[in-house]
Amino acid sequence: MDPILASIIEQVKVDVTTPTQEQDNVNQLEEVSRSFISDTITVPTKEMFAYAMRTSLGDDVYSEPSTIALEAHIAKLTGKEAALFVSSGTMGNQLAIRSHLQQPPNSIICDVRAHINKYEGGGAAIHSGHHLTLKDIEPHVVFGTDVHSAPTRLICLENTLDGTIMPQTDINEIADFAHKNGILMHLDGARLWHVAAETRSPIDELCAPFDSASLCFSKGLGAPVGTCLVGPKAFIQKARWFRKIFGGGMRQTGVLAGSIAYALTHNFALLPKVHALAKHLQAGLDELQVGILSPAETCMVFYDPTTIGVEYWEVTDRAAALPKPITLSGSRLVVHIQTSPDAVDDFLSLIKTLKQEKIQAGIVPSKEGVVDSDGMRNIYVKSKRPSTPTPRT
Ligand SMILES: Cc1ncc(COP(=O)(O)O)c(C=O)c1O
Structure with a gap:
């Protein structure tokens, strides 16, 4: 072989495993079993990957059989016409917002605590008590053609939100109001699985008030990657287009669809x-x-x-x-x-x-609890050691 090519071949090669990878993975599972930071940290199991290895090997941009089978299953499960497999919850929500909103001017309403607002850069956001109700939303809806305003086109709800369940009666009330006024409804259902398991409600019932929904597989269900966005056929077709534009068109996703199918089949029940x-x-x-x-x-x-x-x-x-x-x-x-x-x-x-x-030690507990600068209770508090004062020189 040409020695220059042989040298480049050697430069390109890489081994990303450690010499003790198998034991490291056992340790990782032990660490995860004693970590309370998130549910995204769960580790894929050998059984999950063994099933995933049996899936098809197509290119998802051109159509990938196992991924198509997953999308069809999720569309049916959620009672929607179509589903689109995307890389993350953020991608699912952002594609939904981009695909629903046509030309500006437009605005969305969501809970101030929602992932869409806090971590994805959202529009108008409001905050109430346990969950948003129609009474919270109504005063914030923008109607009309005043050029100074951006009419509300979309209401985004999150269920669960910080692990709490939004009552379906409130969701239905908001959806009725929205649809009567030509406003669309999107659900960030990253953890909708938990609502179904806890309230014994079928997934399609939970999704029925929404025009679109985004459901994650890599959180409570324990799959390594992936989310499905669901909605009407034309909406999903548009989202597929945007997914490609945003660089989210993936290729051999069969193994991911397989891991997800395993998670749905075995982990939802847990x-x-x-x-x-x-x-x-x-x-x-x-x-x-x-x-x-x-x-x-x-x-x-x-x-x-x-x-x-x-x-x-x-x-x-x-x-x-x-x-x-x-x-x-x-x-x-x-x-x-x-x-x-x-x-x-x-x-x-x-x-x-x-x-x-x-x-x-005779320490008297603080009675104030954790309060935000705007007087609202902030439930997300990071563990931060007080800084040690710098000694005077
Ligand atoms: C409720 C909710 N929605 C969306 C997301 C975004 O998901 P991802 O991290 O897959 O982009 C998260 C992430 O934790 C979330 O908790």
């Missing part, structure tokens, strides 16, 4: 157990008089340890220093399909120990 574990976690916190910022309706609890005189960073540091460490990030505790029940109990006994230490 969600009631996940919710029960989250409720057990909350019950333990309640018993210790720890503040609850948002209750465990599904897989998340938001807690406030300052009610027992403990700061988030203290919990995080001590949890990380346990013989079998626990990973935390702040107020949000997420339970997932690979969470170990022992990790929940170890976390609760750590909180109990911290509480006893504070009592012994």
Whole structure:
């Protein structure tokens, strides 16, 4: 072989595995089973990948059989005409917004706490109590042709939102109002699976009030990648176009569709157990008089340890220093399909120990709880150690 080519071939080669990869992966699962930071961290299993290996090998931009089968299944499950496989929840929501909105002027309404607003750069956003109701939304809807305003074209709801379930009666009321006024409805259903499992409601019923919905597979269900956007045929055709323009057209997605099919078939059924574990976690916190910022309706609890005189960073540091460490990030505790029940109990006994230490030290708990600068309760609090003052020179 031409020595220059041979040298380039050598330069191109790479091995991304570690010498101890198999054991590293076992350790990763152990770490994930003791981490409360998110449900996106679950690790794909050998069984999932074994099934995924059996899927088709086509190019999804030109049509890929296993991916088409997944899209058809999700369209049927959600009661919509068509589905589009996309790389992420953000891509699903953003494609929905881009495909629904025609020419400016236009605006959308969503909850101020919604992923679409906080992490995807949204339009008009409002905030109420547990969930948005028609009463919250109505005053913010923009009608008419005043050139100074941007008429409301789309209402985006999120279910679950911070792990809480939006009552279907409120969703139906908002949708009736929206549709009577020519406003479209989109659902960020990244974790709609949890609503179905918890309320025993069929997915198509939950999606019925919406013109489009985005459902993630890589969160509670434990697949490695992927989301499906669903809606009318013409809308999905348009979204497919935008997906390509945004660089989201993927190629051999059969293995991803296979991982997702495995997750739907095997992992959805695990969600009631996940919710029960989250409720057990909350019950333990309640018993210790720890503040609850948002209750465990599904897989998340938001807690406030300052009610027992403990700061988030203290919990995080001590949890990380346990013989079998626990990973935390702040107020949000997420339970997932690979969470170990022992990790929940170890976390609760750590909180109990911290509480006893504070009592012994005569620490008086703060009564204020966590409040935002605008006076609203902020339930997302990051664990941050107070900075040590720089010594005077
Ligand atoms: C409710 C909700 N919607 C959308 C997203 C975005 O999903 P992704 O991270 O796949 O873009 C997230 C991410 O966690 C989410 O929690």
